[in-house]
Structures are given as structure tokens and as C-alpha cells.
Amino acid sequence: MQLNSLVKKSAANLKIDICQITDGNDLVEARKILEQRVKSEYWPQPLTNQNLDELTKPRLQLDNLNSIIVAAISYNNQGGNQYLSNYVTVLDYHNYLENKLEELVNNLKNKIDKDFNYKIFVDTAPFLEREVARKAGVGFIGKNTMLINPNFGSYLFLGEILTDLKIKKDQPLINTCANCKICLENCEGDALKKDYLLAADDCISYLTQKKSLLTEENIKKINNHLWGCDACQEKCPYNKNILTTNNKNLNFFNKNLSYFLNLKRKKIPAELEKTAIVWRGNRILLRNALIVAANLKKEQYFDLIIDKLDDNSPIIRYYAAYALAKINFKRAKKIIKKQLIKEKDQFYQKKITEILEQEAENEA
Ligand code: SF4
Ligand code: SF4
Secondary structure, three states, rough: HHHHHHHHHHHOOOOEEEEEEEEEEEOOOHHHHHHHHHOOOOOOOOOOOOOOOHHOHHHHHHHOOEEEEEEEEOOOOOOOOOOEEEHHHHOHHHHHHHHHHHHHHHHHHHHOOOOOOOOEEEEOOOOOOOHHHHOOOOOOOOOOEEEOOOEEOEEEEEEEEEEEOOOOOOOOOOOOOOOOHHHHHHOOOEEEEEEEEEEEHOOHHHHHOOOOOOOHHHHHHOOOOOOOOOHHHHHOHHHOOOOOOOOOEEEEEOOOOOHHHOOOOOOOOOHHHHHHHHHHOOOHHHHHHHHHHHHHHHHHHHHHHHHHOOOOOOOHHHHHHHHHHOOOOHHHHHHHHHHHHHOOOHHHHHHHHHHHHHHHHHHH
16 A cells, blocks of 8 residues: 555544645745735734744754654534633643554554654644645635635644655645635634734734733623634634534533633643643633623622632732623722722732723713
């Protein structure tokens, strides 16, 4: 059997949904786009690698790189959590996919009876993972910048095996978005500026990971998105009637807002430790939960939030005061004034005073 087919058969046996192969050449087309982007106002993009060589030269990652095996697994669990992006409701996909790729390497070594060099990446590649996947034919890049496969849609986790093995490469898909612009018209953060251009600073997914103080406009955009945002994917026609993952080994969790408002900052619950949601720490999760509660303005969370005024972090104390004021200012006024007297952090003292002034103005 040809090596290309052998790799794919082994991947299918391991329940890897998609497996395609490409070469290790430079990502020439993507480089041209990035060079233009660098000159624009949309650079640098936060939380992303800014080294153009690393982004576009997979060869920097492995000597004698000849082929890249790209694997994708679907995490389409049909959504179901109104606060969380689908991808963070999956437990431990990094380990899961990494183990699968290790297994794939071992199976290949046994089958071809030959040693070879390799390196595995799962969400850690310094190069443009989606572009490598596009080249390999895993999917095409949509106008929302996501990688889309016609059978599985865009809810895909990616992993790569870089190897010095020479394997026949696959061809990119010919699918496109054609005239569709649904994602641009429905972007909740006004972040999709034009086809294929996402301004990360405006994207809700980024805002829920941003550590510095958020503006009123940022907070409004976040709406009920406690972590991530799938709006531009949910509306995409390629995500309608797609295959749902039946992978029993991918565990999903579903938590409500009270669960996050109850988080203790010093202790990450065991079930969260295995998700991508904790990579920015517990404090940001609690901050986001307070923002969502403020946006939802639901009285049921009021008492739970009062407890957060005693948190060690002035940021959490500030957002707790903010949420209380937004939920019921009449009730919150006295509590926040008391809090102001106790507040030792001068910067947040000023910010809490601003809340009182602003809400009093709105009340008048
Ligand atoms: S994730 Fe949300 S804010 Fe970001 S581009 Fe998609 S719809 Fe817009
Ligand atoms: S919503 Fe339409 S334009 Fe956007 S990615 Fe999907 S197919 Fe492309």
C-alpha cells in the first residue's frame, strides 16, 4: 500500500476524523498576505505569534522536513451552552489528540519497519496551522478566517506530525464561500472588517481572554459570552447539518453562570483544569462571569455577587460592584458606598466612584 494511503488508513483506525498530507515547503501565499497585514492597522494581532518566518516556514521546526501529516477531529457537540464557545466545553483534547498522533507514528513505524524523525504539534505550532491544513486539503479558509471542511464544518481541532518521511502530498479543496457573507453580517463584535480580515482587538473571543481593564463598549460586546464566541460559525451554512462527533473519548462539560460565579480564585476545579478555558487563569473567568451577570441584569445572581466584594483581587471587587450596580442600582447603592470606604486600591477606588456617578446619572 502506498504510504499516503497507509497513513490515512491508520488514522481512520484511530478514529481521527480527517487526515491529509502536505509538504513542508514555505507557506508562500500566506506570507504575502501577512506582509500586507504588517503594514496595516490590523497588526500586531494580540495573543498571536508575530514572527513571520516562524509563521510561514514549518521547516524551522524539524531538520529535513519532507511531509506534514495534518489530523483533525470534530468537536461538534451541537453547541448547547449559551455562555461558552464549543471548543472549551471539551475536556483535554490536547492530550487526547497528542496521544492519537503518537499512536499513529508508532503504528507507521511498525508497518513500514523503518525509523523516521518526527515532531508533533497540537495547538502549539508556531507556524500557521490553518494554512498548513488548507494546503493539505483538510478544508478551505472561510471569510470568517476559520478552516472549513464540507463534511465536518469548522468545529475542528487540528494537530500535525512533521516528519522527514517522504509521503505523496494531497491537493487543497476547491470549495469556497462563493457570494455568501453571512458571517460578516452577523459578527457580534464587528470584528470581521472585510472578507478574510478579522481584527482580533474587536473579536469577542479575544475580549474574553484580554486581561487589561475592559471598556464599556467591550463589556457590551461580550454580552453573555463568558468564554469565546461562535457567532460567525453558528450562522455559517457549512455548519448546518454536519456530522456530530460520536467520539466517546472526548468528554464534554456543561456549566451554568452560577457555577462560574461560585469559582474560588485560588483553586481551579479539577474538571476545568483539563479544558482550554483556564489557560488565562481563574481570575479572568470570574471577571467574565461578573460581566455576563452585569449584562444579563438578573436579580437571581445579586447575592452571589455580594460575596465577591471580599475577593483579594481589586479587579474582582471592581467588577462585582459594577455587576451589582447594573443588576439593581437601587439595592446596590448602599452596598457599593460601603465598599468604597473599605477599598484600599486607589485606582479601583476611583473606578468604583465612577460607577456610582454613572449609575446615579442614569437613574436621574
Ligand atoms: S468570534 Fe464573534 S466577534 Fe469574533 S469574528 Fe466571530 S462573530 Fe465576530
Ligand atoms: S458564513 Fe458564508 S462567508 Fe462566512 S465562512 Fe461561512 S460560507 Fe463563508
